[in-house]
Amino acid sequence: MESKAEQPILQPTDSTPKNILKSYSETTVSKETNREFDEDDILLDLSKYDFPPLTIVNSNERGRCVFTNSFIKQGTVVNISPVLIFNKEEYLKYGKFTCLDSYTYKWQNPTNKFEKENCNSWMALALGLGSLFNHEPLEKANLGFMRNFYKQSIIYTATRDIEPNEELCICYGPNIWFENKKLNESKIDLLIESTNNKDEKSNEPDFLAFFNL
Numbered sequence: 001m002e003s004k005a006e007q008p009i010l011q012p013t014d015s016t017p018k019n020i021l022k023s024y025s026e027t028t029v030s031k032e033t034n035r036e037f038d039e040d041d042i043l044l045d046l047s048k049y050d051f052p053p054l055t056i057v058n059s060n061e062r063g064r065c066v067f068t069n070s071f072i073k074q075g076t077v078v079n080i081s082p083v084l085i086f087n088k089e090e091y092l093k094y095g096k097f098t099c100l101d102s103y104t105y106k107w108q109n110p111t112n113k114f115e116k117e118n119c120n121s122w123m124a125l126a127l128g129l130g131s132l133f134n135h136e137p138l139e140k141a142n143l144g145f146m147r148n149f150y151k152q153s154i155i156y157t158a159t160r161d162i163e164p165n166e167e168l169c170i171c172y173g174p175n176i177w178f179e180n181k182k183l184n185e186s187k188i189d190l191l192i193e194s195t196n197n198k199d200e201k202s203n204e205p206d207f208l209a210f211f212n213l
């Protein structure tokens with residue numbers, strides 16, 4: 001049994017700089033609300049972040065896209081999305097056959113006190129902008145992301161300096177391409193790494209997101 005697991009699980013394919021991750025895990029009590037919380041119960045204190053202004057644009061080719069209005073320096077935390085977690089049964093029986101399949105991230109149980117509450121965590125939907133970042137291959141994507149299984153959220157950071165009016169994109173994984181929007185409505189599971197779960201999930205390819213035409 002681990003003692004107090006404050007550090008998120010690092011995944012090799014998540015590309016958020018470690019210094020950002022450190023501050024992410026050091027969630028503190030909000031001074032403004034002046035309420036006392038058990039440190040473990042605080043999932044996310046958004047008042048600690050000064051997110052850059054972003055715009056959502058609709059495009060024919062990619063659907064909604066997220067653009068930055070301003071210059072973003074490498075390493076900046078661009079967004080943090082809390083997630084909605086699906087257990088294995090509800091995802092494989094229901095979620096997988098809905099539009100959620102184009103949006104969900106692989107998820108896993110943390111090994112702290114939340115484990116019981118989120119027993120059988122399987123996939124997660126990023127709430128907010130996290131679900132709207134489009135895909136670019138790793139060398140072109142300008143955002144990295146890091147899942148925090150303890151804090152039930154995903155942090156997105158700039159992996160390079162980003163100019164005003166650039167689209168913000170993450171890499172869903174290798175071997176992904178989009179030929180036209182119609183095809184994209186078919187099954188894609190966002191992301192990425194194989195998890196530590198040793199069951200049929202680990203028999204799937206590491207990168208679920210691909211078009212099986």
Ligand SMILES: C[S@@+](CC[C@H](N)C(=O)[O-])C[C@H]1O[C@@H](n2cnc3c(N)ncnc32)[C@H](O)[C@@H]1O
Pocket residue numbers: 061062063064065102103131132133134135136178181184185188190
């Ligand atoms: C997580 S959503 C991203 C937000 C999406 N554009 C929307 O409007 O909901 C993933 C979907 O966005 C579209 N998409 C993402 N990256 C794309 C790309 N590089 N080219 C074309 N479509 C893309 C595909 O339809 C994909 O199924």
